[in-house]
């Protein structure tokens with residue numbers, strides 16, 4: 263029996279992958295209820311291939327909006343870099359999808375038998391004793407399991423206990439995310455992911471469903487700052503006053519109490535994600551800054567590779583094979599994403615950055631993106 267701790271994107275996708283391959287599992291989530299919270303999320307083609315394998319791609323597609331173009335611009339929306347996703351569609355069978363995070367979790371949840379999900383169960387401590395892992399939850403209950411999987415996010419309790427020297431790193435950037443209904447936005451914003459890079463501030467927009475847009479605003483900030491209620495909209499409007507007018511319109515159309523602020527952190531790459539019969543996955547193992555829109559996608563890929571390794575390898579080798587298959591790609595994404603965030607917030611040499619982005623042949627970016635979107639040994643049924 264595998265016990266998955268955490269019912270986020272990684273934990274739920276792992277449960278579904280185990281369901282598909284007939285691996286015995288149960289999932290424990292600390293939240294009492296899984297309710298509609300959160301913001302938008304971009305699902306790139308690597309995550310969609312896993313969903314295709316799981317047979318849920320149509321359900322996910324129905325809830326989101328396709329992204330046919332990725333555009334990086336100056337604050338006034340003058341394009342610096344434009345990547346039409348036609349070749350991605352040709353190669354993988356689909357475009358990236360933007361979706362409300364809750365809609366995604368809901369699709370995943372509906373496919374998992376309810377008796378295998380235990381809500382209101384916050385893992386407190388665990389102990390490996392011989393072949394078993396003994397788990398103690400905050401409510402005082404205890405269980406014994408054969409394998410423990412830590413899908414408990416960037417602040418993973420399991421990682422901290424298993425690898426006390428592991429570290430999260432603050433990128434120096436904080437991010438506000440919002441979702442708003444907006445009807446009068448020009449056609450050019452449909453089916454496009456746009457990110458505007460200014461001096462030390464970035465703003466991104468993508469449609470997630472008809473007349474509904476997800477936006478994010480990133481600035482440099484000391485860590486752990488708290489917003490004063492009823493000031494956020496004004497602060498954001500001031501910070502992004504010199505950006506294209508659409509930015510102000512979207513911020514203004516968002517209910518302030520629904521704007522979410524998160525510091526952007528990652529996990530310093532670790533030599534091991536597993537020890538004995540315990541293994542980490544998703545953000546618990548390798549959280550990345552969100553600058554490449556790949557954190558959730560990497561958790562989703564983990565589910566695919568972990569389930570396959572458990573089926574194909576001996577029990578004692580499965581976790582090491584899983585990590586071998588994953589860590590090179592993930593560590594590169596963590597590094598490049600961090601670098602992208604730094605460059606995106608340059609104070610000086612902005613002209614040089616913009617020059618490079620405008621004149622670097624797009625084929626160079628495309629090669630890199632295609633390699634990130636590719637899953638080893640995966641054959642799409644759509645192509």
Ligand SMILES: Cc1cc2nc3c(=O)[nH]c(=O)nc-3n(C[C@H](O)[C@H](O)[C@H](O)COP(=O)(O)OP(=O)(O)OC[C@H]3O[C@@H](n4cnc5c(N)ncnc54)[C@H](O)[C@@H]3O)c2cc1C
Pocket residue numbers: 267268269270271272273290291292293302303304305306383384385386413414415416418419437439524525526543544545546549550552555556557558559560561
């Ligand atoms: C601002 C921002 C924007 C992002 N945008 C994107 C994007 O566009 N595309 C993308 O692919 N990724 C994006 N990401 C990254 C993405 O959100 C994460 O990589 C993804 O959520 C990781 O999934 P996970 O399941 O590993 O962790 P989480 O989603 O954090 O889930 C962890 C779960 O574990 C539960 N839990 C924690 N501790 C315990 C415990 N002790 N006992 C039981 N349960 C526990 C939590 O309640 C939670 O449900 C973004 C991240 C941020 C911060």
